Structures are given as C-alpha cells and as structure tokens.
Amino acid sequence: MADVLKRVPVREQDPKVRATNFEEVCYGYNQEEAMEEATRCLNCKNARCIQGCPVSINIPGFISKVKEGDIEGAYKVIGESSALPAICGRVCPQESQCECKCIRGIKGDAVSIGKLERFVADYALEHDIKPEKAEKTNGHKVAVIGSGPSGLTCAGDLAKLGYEVTVFEALHELGGVLVYGIPEFRLPKQKVVKKEIEKVKELGVKFETNVVIGKSTTIDQLMEEENFEAVFIGSGAGLPMFMGIPGETANGVFSANEYLTRSNLMKAFDDSYDTPIAAGKKVAVVGGGNVAMDAARTALRLGAEVHVVYRRSEAELPARAEEVHHAKEEGIIFDLLTNPKEILVDENGWVKGMKVVKMELGEPDASGRRRPVEIPGSEYDIDLDTVIMSLGTSPNPLIASTTKGLETNKRRCIVAEEDNGQTSKAFVFAGGDAVTGAATVILAMGAGKAGAKGIHEALSK
Amino acid sequence: MYKILKAEKLAANIYLMDVEAPRVARHCEPGQFVIVKMDEKGERIPLTICDYDREAGTITIVFQPVGASTTKMTEMKAGDYFRDFTGPLGCPSEFIHEDLEELKKKKILFVGGGVGAAPVYPQVKWMKEHGIDVDVIIGSKTKDLLILEDQMEAAAGNYYPCTDDGSYGHAGMVTTKIEQLVEEGNKYDVCIAIGPMIMMKFVCLLTKKLEIPTVVSMNPIMVDGTGMCGACRLIVGGEVKFACVDGPEFDGHLVDFDNAMKRQQMYKTQEGRAMLKLQEGDTHHGGCGQCGGEN
Ligand SMILES: Cc1cc2nc3c(=O)[nH]c(=O)nc-3n(C[C@H](O)[C@H](O)[C@H](O)COP(=O)(O)OP(=O)(O)OC[C@H]3O[C@@H](n4cnc5c(N)ncnc54)[C@H](O)[C@@H]3O)c2cc1C
Ligand SMILES: Cc1cc2nc3c(=O)[nH]c(=O)nc-3n(C[C@H](O)[C@H](O)[C@H](O)COP(=O)(O)OP(=O)(O)OC[C@H]3O[C@@H](n4cnc5c(N)ncnc54)[C@H](O)[C@@H]3O)c2cc1C
Ligand code: SF4
Ligand code: SF4
Ligand code: FES
Numbered sequence: 001m002a003d004v005l006k007r008v009p010v011r012e013q014d015p016k017v018r019a020t021n022f023e024e025v026c027y028g029y030n031q032e033e034a035m036e037e038a039t040r041c042l043n044c045k046n047a048r049c050i051q052g053c054p055v056s057i058n059i060p061g062f063i064s065k066v067k068e069g070d071i072e073g074a075y076k077v078i079g080e081s082s083a084l085p086a087i088c089g090r091v092c093p094q095e096s097q098c099e100c101k102c103i104r105g106i107k108g109d110a111v112s113i114g115k116l117e118r119f120v121a122d123y124a125l126e127h128d129i130k131p132e133k134a135e136k137t138n139g140h141k142v143a144v145i146g147s148g149p150s151g152l153t154c155a156g157d158l159a160k161l162g163y164e165v166t167v168f169e170a171l172h173e174l175g176g177v178l179v180y181g182i183p184e185f186r187l188p189k190q191k192v193v194k195k196e197i198e199k200v201k202e203l204g205v206k207f208e209t210n211v212v213i214g215k216s217t218t219i220d221q222l223m224e225e226e227n228f229e230a231v232f233i234g235s236g237a238g239l240p241m242f243m244g245i246p247g248e249t250a251n252g253v254f255s256a257n258e259y260l261t262r263s264n265l266m267k268a269f270d271d272s273y274d275t276p277i278a279a280g281k282k283v284a285v286v287g288g289g290n291v292a293m294d295a296a297r298t299a300l301r302l303g304a305e306v307h308v309v310y311r312r313s314e315a316e317l318p319a320r321a322e323e324v325h326h327a328k329e330e331g332i333i334f335d336l337l338t339n340p341k342e343i344l345v346d347e348n349g350w351v352k353g354m355k356v357v358k359m360e361l362g363e364p365d366a367s368g369r370r371r372p373v374e375i376p377g378s379e380y381d382i383d384l385d386t387v388i389m390s391l392g393t394s395p396n397p398l399i400a401s402t403t404k405g406l407e408t409n410k411r412r413c414i415v416a417e418e419d420n421g422q423t424s425k426a427f428v429f430a431g432g433d434a435v436t437g438a439a440t441v442i443l444a445m446g447a448g449k450a451g452a453k454g455i456h457e458a459l460s461k
Numbered sequence: 462m463y464k465i466l467k468a469e470k471l472a473a474n475i476y477l478m479d480v481e482a483p484r485v486a487r488h489c490e491p492g493q494f495v496i497v498k499m500d501e502k503g504e505r506i507p508l509t510i511c512d513y514d515r516e517a518g519t520i521t522i523v524f525q526p527v528g529a530s531t532t533k534m535t536e537m538k539a540g541d542y543f544r545d546f547t548g549p550l551g552c553p554s555e556f557i558h559e560d561l562e563e564l565k566k567k568k569i570l571f572v573g574g575g576v577g578a579a580p581v582y583p584q585v586k587w588m589k590e591h592g593i594d595v596d597v598i599i600g601s602k603t604k605d606l607l608i609l610e611d612q613m614e615a616a617a618g619n620y621y622p623c624t625d626d627g628s629y630g631h632a633g634m635v636t637t638k639i640e641q642l643v644e645e646g647n648k649y650d651v652c653i654a655i656g657p658m659i660m661m662k663f664v665c666l667l668t669k670k671l672e673i674p675t676v677v678s679m680n681p682i683m684v685d686g687t688g689m690c691g692a693c694r695l696i697v698g699g700e701v702k703f704a705c706v707d708g709p710e711f712d713g714h715l716v717d718f719d720n721a722m723k724r725q726q727m728y729k730t731q732e733g734r735a736m737l738k739l740q741e742g743d744t745h746h747g748g749c750g751q752c753g754g755e756n
Contacts, residue, residue, distance in 0.1 A: 170547070170685075170687050171685065171687075172498055172505070172544070172545040172547070180689075209545065210545050210546060210547040211484060211547075212547060212548075212550065212687055215488070215548065215549055215550055216484045216485065216488060216547070216548065216549070217484060217487075217488060238687070238688070238689040239688055239689065240689070240690065240691045242691065242694075242701065244701075248701070249694055249695075249696055249701060249720055249724065251723060251724055251726070251727045252727075254691075254692075255690060255691040255692075257689055257690045257691065258684055258690035258691055258692045261684055261685065261689070261690050262684065266504070266505070266684070267502070272502055273502045274502060274503055274504045274529055274530050275504045275505075275684075278727065348723065349720070349723030349724070349726075396687065396688050396689070398687070398688065398706070
C-alpha cells in the first residue's frame with residue numbers, strides 16, 4: 001500500500017517534449033489509479049470539500065462510487081450538480097476551492113478531487129453515457145445569449161425541465177472562453193469541449209451561431225418579435241484592457257485575447273488553417289493570471305523564448321498553482337516585481353523592446369495584496385519582438401447599451417441577483433463573467449444554474 | 462450555412478456576390494459590415510455591406526482578392542455556401558441619425574477608390590431614396606477596373622469617374638478631381654471617402670486644407686469584429702479606438718493613417734507564405750527559400 005498521505009501521482013507529458021506540441025499536458029488517471037486515489041477519501045460525514053465547490057458537488061458521494069468501481073454511478077452523482085465535469089475537472093482552481101478544504105490536506109496531500117472528477121467525466125464521454133432528457137417540452141421559449149459555461153449550463157438545465165431553448169452565439173464556434181481562450185494543451189477541443197456541448201444538444205437545445213445580440217437583433221426584439229418569454233445573458237467579459245503606455249499600437253503588440261483567439265479558435269498553429277499568427281522569437285507576456293500563463297505557454301509552443309513580466313511577487317500570481325508550475329517546467333522565464341513603462345518601436349512600426357522598471361511591495365491595497373511601488377532609477381530595456389498584454393478583461397457594453405432598462409454598475413457589469421440571476425428588467429436574467437467580471441468556469445456554471453432556476457420560477461408563476 | 466444566390470465578376474479583379482442572410486438583411490444600415498468565413502479552416506474576412514434587400518433577406522458584398530482567403534473566395538459560385546456570415550457589425554453611418562431637413566441643406570461629396578466604390582454605393586443610394594442629390598467621385602487605375610458605373614450614375618446627382626492612366630473620365634487621382642470641383646466653385650459641407658488607406662490619407666490631407674469635414678471608413682486587420690481581440694485598434698484624435706465597435710467610420714482628420722498603414726502590413730510575410738502554399742499546392746514542401754522550409 002502506498003503512503004496514504006501522498007496522492008496517487010498523475011501521468012504527464014514530459015516538459016521538454018510538450019513544450020513543442022499542443023497535445024494535452026496531463027494524461028489523467030486510469031481506472032486503477034483512480035480507484036486507488038479514491039480509497040484516500042475518508043467519506044467525511046460533514047464533508048468540508050463540498051463547501052469549497054461553488055456548485056456543491058456531492059464529492060464523497062461520487063468518490064465512494066469510484067472506490068467501488070461504479071463509474072457510471074459516480075457520473076450520475078456529479079451530473080446532479082454539474083453539466084460540464086470533464087471541463088471543471090481540468091480547469092477549476094481546485095487548490096483554492098474543493099481541495100483546499102479537504103481534511104486530508106491538513107496532514108499531507110488533499111484528495112485529488114479534480115483529477116477524479118476528470119476521470120469519471122472522461123469515462124462517461126468515452127462510453128457515451130448520456131444525461132437524461134425531458135420527456136416532453138412545456139412549450140415555453142427561452143433565449144440564452146452566449147455559449148460559454150454559464151450559457152451552456154443554463155440552457156442544459158432549462159432543457160431538462162422541458163423548456164424550448166435557443167442559444168445565440170456571436171462567434172462561429174460554441175463554447176466561449178472554453179474554445180477561444182483556454183488552449184488545446186489544457187483543454188482538448190474535439191475530445192472534451194465539443195463532446196460536452198454535444199450532450200447539451202442532445203437535451204434538445206438549439207444553437208444559432210453568428211448572431212451578435214445588440215447588432216443582428218436585440219433582446220427586446222427577441223422577446224417582442226420572436227416570442228421568447230425569458231432571456232438569460234451569459235455574454236462573458238471579453239473586452240481586453242491595455243495599459244495606455246507609449247508604443248502600445250505598434251506591430252507585435254497583442255492582447256492575450258487576440259493571440260489566443262488566433263491560436264485556439266482560428267487554429268493558426270495548424271498549417272492547414274488560413275489564419276496567420278506572428279509567433280515571435282522573444283516574447284514578453286505582461287500579467288500574471290491564467291490568461292497570461294496560457295498566452296505564454298502558447299508562445300513557447302510556437303517556438304519563442306518567453307518572459308512573464310509581472311509587477312508583484314510570485315506569491316501574488318493570480319494564476320492556478322498547477323499552471324505556474326507547468327509553465328516553469330516548460331521553461332517560461334518569470335520577470336517578477338517588474339513593470340512595463342514603454343514599448344520601444346523600430347522605424348517600421350514593429351516592437352523592438354520594452355522599457356521596464358523594478359518594483360517592491362509596499363502597504364496592502366484595496367485588494368488586500370501588498371501594493372507594488374516603483375524603485376526609482378531602476379529602469380532598464382529588454383529586447384523583444386512581441387508583447388502580449390494580459391491585464392484582464394471587462395464586459396462588452398454592446399448588450400447593455402441596446403437593451404432598454406438593463407442596469408449595469410460602474411465596472412460595466414450587468415447587475416443581477418446572485419441566487420436567481422434576475423436583472424433590473426423583467427424576464428431578463430444574467431450570470432457568469434458578464435455579471436461578476438472575469439472569474440472562473442465553475443462560478444459561471446453556478447450562475448447559469450441559478451439563472452435557470454430563476455427563469456423556471458418566473459415562468460411557472 | 463449561407464447560400465450564395467449570385468456570383469459575378471465586376472471587373473478584372475473585383476467580384477460581387479448576393480448572399481442569403483435574413484437576420485443581417487433585416488437589421489443592417491449603410492456603413493456597417495459583415496464577417497464571412499468560407500469553410501471550417503478559412504479566415505474570418507470583414508467586408509462592407511454594399512447593398513441589402515430586406516424582403517429577399519439578402520446582402521450584397523463586393524471584394525477584391527488580396528490574400529489567400531479572398532483569392533479562394535473568387536472560386537465560389539452561385540449555389541455554394543459560406544459556412545459563416547456574421548453581422549451587421551460596426552456602427553451605421555452617422556448621417557442616418559441626422560435630421561433629414563438639415564441633411565438636405567448640406568452639399569455632400571462622396572469619394573470612392575478602387576473596390577471602395579462598392580461601400581460608397583449604398584450610401585449614395587440611401588441619399589437618392591431620401592431625395593438628396595450628391596456628388597460622387599470614383600477613382601480607379603484604369604477604365605476596366607471601374608465598377609458599378611450604371612448603378613452609380615443612376616443614384617448620384619453628379620458622377621465623376623477618374624482613372625490614373627487617363628483611359629476614361631477625368632485623368633488623374635481622385636484628389637485632383639476634388640481640387641478641380643472646389644476651384645470651380647463647389648462648396649462642400651462634408652466629404653465621405655472610402656478606399657485604400659493611402660487614398661483616404663491623401664484625401665484627408667487635402668480636405669483638411671480645404672476645410673471640408675471628412676468621414677473615412679477604416680479597414681484594419683480584424684479577427685472577431687465584436688470588440689473582443691483589439692486587433693483592429695487605431696489611433697483617432699490621440700485615443701485608441703476599436704474600428705469594429707467604435708467605427709468603422711471615423712473623422713478622417715483625426716485618424717493617424719501612418720500608424721494604421723503600418724499595422725495593416727503586419728501579416729505581410731506570413732501572408733506571402735500562405736499565398737505560396739496556395740499557388741504551389743501539394744508541391745510546396747519547403748526549399749523555396751521564402752518560408753524557411755518549415756511549411
Ligand atoms: C485564457 C483564459 C484562461 C482561463 N483559465 C481558466 C481556468 O483555468 N480555470 C477557470 O476556472 N477559469 C479560467 N478562465 C476564466 C473562465 O474561462 C471564465 O470565467 C468563463 O469562461 C466565463 O464563462 P461565461 O459563460 O460567463 O462567459 P464566456 O466563456 O466568456 O462566454 C461568453 C460567450 O458569449 C458570447 N457573446 C458575447 N457577447 C455576445 C453577444 N452580444 N451576442 C451573442 N453572443 C455573445 C461570446 O462570444 C462567448 O462565446 C480563463 C479565461 C481565459 C480567457
Ligand atoms: C470593416 C472592413 C470592411 C472591408 N470591406 C471590404 C470590402 O467591401 N471589399 C474588399 O474587397 N475588402 C474589404 N475589406 C478588406 C478585406 O477584409 C481584406 O482585403 C481581406 O480581409 C483580405 O483577406 P485575405 O485573407 O485575402 O488577406 P489577409 O490575410 O487579410 O491580408 C493579406 C494582405 O493584404 C493586406 N490587406 C488587408 N486588407 C487590406 C486592404 N483593405 N487594403 C490593402 N491591403 C490590405 C494585409 O496587410 C495583408 O498583408 C474590409 C476590411 C474591413 C476591416
Ligand atoms: S467542480 Fe471544481 S470545485 Fe467543484 S468539485 Fe469539481 S473540481 Fe472541485
Ligand atoms: S474532505 Fe477530503 S476526505 Fe473528506 S470527503 Fe471530502 S474529499 Fe473526502
Ligand atoms: S476585430 Fe477584434 S476587437 Fe475589433
């Protein structure tokens with residue numbers, strides 16, 4: 001018997017090999033490994049892990065099924081709370097959610113809840129285990145805007161209750177950030193995302209791509225002209241921010257969204273697709289979140305030397321610990337406590353470098369983290385040909401500005417109730433990044449669930 | 462899927478298509494654009510809406526082969542389908558919100574260059590439909606490249622074709638025609654110029670001198686067209702604007718054209734590679750010295 005304090009290790013692609021390809025980094029558990037890891041769960045009565053999960057998956061419940069080898073049973077338990085487990089098992093920040101609460105974590109490693117969830121979900125995908133469909137529709141029409149995790153979850157839940165749901169998506173592919181943002185090597189598109197979306201389709205949900213709400217039609221028109229009785233807005237927070245420093249419109253400066261969209265959605269890394277990407281030889285990624293890690297690791301795979309330039313220290317990096325660890329293993333260089341001052345541009349308008357300044361940490365700021373302050377006289381230049389700005393995103397004002405009576409706050413987020421998604425406009429609900437600002441997949445799913453509940457209550461009255 | 466109802470070659474290097482896209486046709490206005498994508502692996506290509514028929518649910522696009530994707534598009538025929546056709550995107554031209562009586566008092570000059578004649582046409586037609594006669598200058602390299610002549614002639618108050626080589630109409634660039642019209646005593650209240658960036662730049666330099674407020678339609682590189690990527694950013698009046706959501710039409714006297722033109726060059730080398738691959742097809746396996754041999 002292995003050491004119960006240690007989790008069963010998960011197999012991964014060798015860092016040297018994976019730094020040159022877009023295949024998934026982590027292979028996940030096989031059934032034997034999963035069943036062994038499952039035995040580490042103490043099946044706590046008052047399971048603290050559940051409190052850490054935003055959609056309250058019955059974690060000991062599904063793990064005990066894995067322990068028995070009843071994987072289909074385990075999938076049913078997860079399915080009660082989550083519609084996209086193969087995705088959450090891969091991308092949830094488990095170390096700050098379910099796993100950080102696990103009792104095993106006090107003395108040793110927490111149970112590998114995410115990896116177990118992933119195993120169960122992948123098993124269900126491979127064995128074509130389907131969610132249960134509503135027996136018949138109830139005749140009520142609901143529109144969902146956006147096909148990211150919040151929209152997909154809301155649509156799936158409503159379809160299970162018998163609603164006739166149509167999802168409208170602005171882009172040509174479904175999945176939101178899951179397809180255009182998070183790279184293939186972390187979340188395979190064909191094997192995982194497409195298949196999870198197929199399951200939502202099998203519940204009877206209709207999808208219309210290439211429809212930009214606010215341009216192709218509006219929420220008011222959907223309700224008045226196309227007879228949708230309620231609308232859920234899950235349009236995300238897709239608008240990139242820039243720093244406003246000199247040189248930012250030079251060639252070779254990208255938002256992380258553009259860089260990742262070219263690579264993920266338009267598959268620029270694959271020669272058989274037409275979209276070009278300026279790969280870069282020496283790249284700086286400015287920022288320290290998940291998005292920055294994804295952009296950095298994408299640039300690395302396209303053949304560049306990559307520096308992550310972040311103004312605080314390692315402890316404050318907002319990215320998931322696993323991603324930072326993987327990035328380092330692959331050879332990403334971290335220039336911490338460093339902040340850009342200016343992008344240096346050559347005579348043809350291309351990036352040739354960046355002027356940066358060293359920082360030190362001062363008093364805590366509003367976010368509770370210590371505020372970085374410049375060290376006077378510490379400026380220096382670095383040579384670069386590409387800069388990727390990854391400073392966060394905010395919601396697109398398009399929907400709010402074209403919908404009468406829809407209230408937003410000063411961060412441009414749509415105002416909505418947390419427990420049912422109700423907005424300031426009757427029969428219009430919202431959730432996910434469009435309401436909270438950029439957050440996580442599982443929180444967006446939780447908001448989609450709440451929205452479905454709110455819509456069901458409103459239309460059942 | 463979006464069906465092509467008509468595909469026509471307008472001139473040596475310019476193509477027109479009518480495409481079935483009822484949602485776009487129901488909501489579009491002059492000045493807006495669409496993004497088309499031919500197939501699974503194609504690029505997202507922004508194109509101005511050149512005409513629309515709300516009843517038939519169709520949109521007319523006019524395009525010029527520039528890179529690999531637009532070159533492949535020239536082979537599409539009536540009956541073929543676009544995989545994706547999104548729109549209308551961008552803001553409608555400002556004049557459609559203006560008070561009609563005020564607008565009627567104005568003397569308006571349209572300037573179109575090359576394929577830019579196509580996006581000028583719906584605006585001229587809109588004016589005609591609202592009882593406003595406008596002056597229209599259309600420039601091209603040579604007579605054979607002039608497009609939509611009959612339509613333009615019918616919709617414009619005065620129509621002035623120009624050719625660089627003097628093979629037809631006014632001999633010379635559109636800017637020399639503007640100067641001539643102004644010298645002849647025409648007083649314009651507003652100029653709307655659409656064409657290659659270099660043309661718009663020179664028109665703006667001239668109209669600034671002549672003190673004619675000028676609107677231009679910018680066509681930077683775009684990816685999503687919804688404000689999500691920032692690829693289309695321009696400097697307008699010292700501020701960064703996203704052409705796909707803040708534009709594509711801007712005050713031409715405030716646009717930083719030099720920066721915009723440099724940004725448009727960004728994919729020159731990669732694009733050259735894609736063209737090479739297209740022309741040589743399966744026979745291109747490196748060693749050409751152009752693409753580093755990795756393709
Ligand atoms: C690169 C990257 C990496 C990330 N990594 C992680 C991670 O590891 N773990 C994690 O938990 N979270 C991660 N996140 C965050 C997570 O992906 C988001 O919080 C989540 O996707 C939000 O879901 P959503 O449904 O609210 O919106 P989105 O996923 O943004 O989906 C919104 C959808 O709405 C569409 N849309 C927008 N406007 C309109 C309109 N007007 N009409 C029609 N459709 C519209 C958009 O095209 C999009 O498809 C990451 C985000 C990024 C960008
Ligand atoms: C809002 C908007 C409206 C547009 N309307 C039209 C239209 O109605 N008809 C039309 O033919 N084109 C129009 N364009 C330009 C058209 O989108 C591009 O020509 C097209 O994307 C080129 O695609 P490609 O894949 O063939 O080449 P790409 O790979 O996009 O580019 C090939 C090369 O051509 C250059 N290039 C790209 N666009 C232009 C341009 N407009 N002028 C000069 N060089 C360029 C690029 O720098 C690049 O080096 C519009 C662009 C925008 C943004
Ligand atoms: S959904 Fe996320 S937080 Fe919840 S149990 Fe699964 S991995 Fe943990
Ligand atoms: S807290 Fe840990 S050990 Fe307890 S039930 Fe949850 S996963 Fe199992
Ligand atoms: S094209 Fe992406 S923001 Fe304008």
